[in-house]
Amino acid sequence: MQTTDNYWRRNMYVLAFGNFIAGIGFSMVTPFLPLYINTLGKFSNQQTSMWSGIALSVTFIISAIISPFWGKLADRKGRKLIILRASLGMGIVIGAMSLVTNVYQLVFLRGLQGIFAGYISNSNTLIATSAPHKHVGKALGTLTTGTVSGSLLGPLVGGAVAQVWGYRLPFLITGCLLLAAFFLCLFFVQEKFTPVPKGKIPSLREVMQKLSNPQVVIGMFVTTLIIQTANNSINPIISLYVKQLMHNSGQVALISGIVTAMPGIPAALLSSKFGDLGDRIGTKKVLLAGLILSTLVYIPQAAVNQVWQLVILRFIVGIADAALLPQVQTILAKDSPHEVSGRIFGYNQSFQYIGNCAGPLLGSTISGSFGYSAVFLSTALLEFINLIWVYGTTKKEQN
Secondary structure, eight states: OHHHHHHHHHHHHHHHHHHHHHHHHHHTTGGGHHHHHHTTSOOOHHHHHHHHHHHHHHHHHHHHHHHHHHHHHHHHHOHHHHHHHHHHHHHHHHHHGGGOOSHHHHHHHHHHHHHTOOHHHHHHHHHHHHSOGGGHHHHHHHHHHHHHHHHHHHHHHHHHHHHHHOSSHHHHHHHHHHHHHHHHHHHHOOOOOOOOOGGGOOOHHHHHHTOSOHHHHHHHHHHHHHHHHHHHTTTTTHHHHHHHHTTTOSOHHHHHHHHHHTTHHHHHHHHHHHHHHHHHHOHHHHHHHHHHHHHHHHTGGGGOOSHHHHHHHHHHHHHHHTTSHHHHHHHHHHHSOGGGHHHHHHHHHHHHHHHHHHHHHHHHHHHHHHOHHHHHHHHHHHHHHHHHHHHHHHHHHHO
16 A cells, blocks of 8 residues: 555656646746747737737647547557657757747747647646545646646746847757656656557547546536636737836836746645645535636736736736646546546547637737737636536536
8 A cells, every 4th residue: 555655646746846847848938929929020919919829829729639639549558658758749849949930930830839739638647547536636736736836937937038048048948848857757757557458448428428427527628628718818918918018118028927927826836735625625616716716806907007916916816726727637537437537638638728729819819809908808707607617517416
């Protein structure tokens, strides 16, 4: 029994550190991506927002299509193999983004990145299938702590590096960090995995038949979609919004990095604690509380006139974030048999990527037509719709 404990806990901490590295890599370029695009051609603000939305979204469009395949392969070959594929492929592709000479090359590489995506989500799958049932919430919360801690440090480092040495160097740093995550997993993560024979892989209908509460699982897929749409809707405009608040002067890249990173502070501190709290009082209660807070905190972000006001509100967003996706993943882990968990997390990853895609496109479209403030108001509306959806889904399960 002690050996089993050591096995899943060791993987949890190693993958949490790997998620920390991946979080740095993924978030480092986000604050200045619109500014980087501006250096690749002469674009208006509306065109910059459009290309930012496309560049951010194309990765997730392709990932959404291919993720179920990776989930199916993970059930056959093991989750560690998928993690290694993701970190190696993305390390090379993101590093190559430092060499682009026009926005079309950047969009192409962002699309290629989508083929290799999945490090963090497959880390969650590996831990969800190996941790004891009563500790799943805490384990997934610990992985989330690693991810958001990296996401916190990434924009700060990326903004500072971009401010001093230009926009290309952070892409090289990101590629190197992902290669480091590859070797970390290769040498230190162990997976006790029994492959599923190819002929015995269940169909989608058979997967759903194995679920004790299929309506809850499907409900969590939709919840993931809405959460990610809301969270990513402001990505294309955050640096432009900061630039507007600063009246086009000052260290915009650095301040944008700080604003982007701010939600990571409370999320890093609270994700594991909220996961443990959900294990004790009910994961769904924590999720509903997070959605209520998210709905309320996005509204005043549309009316700020100083950067420090935006920073404070983004900090509160991080508190809500700690109670959202980790709780959804915990519900999926607890309601899914291990033999189909790779497929379930693969489907959920597709919905997550669709949300990652829809969010930037939504933000770009709304900001181009109605201004930056309207993006925050539409995000608050999405969170409210999600709150109603989750309440109805969990109420059905309780009944």
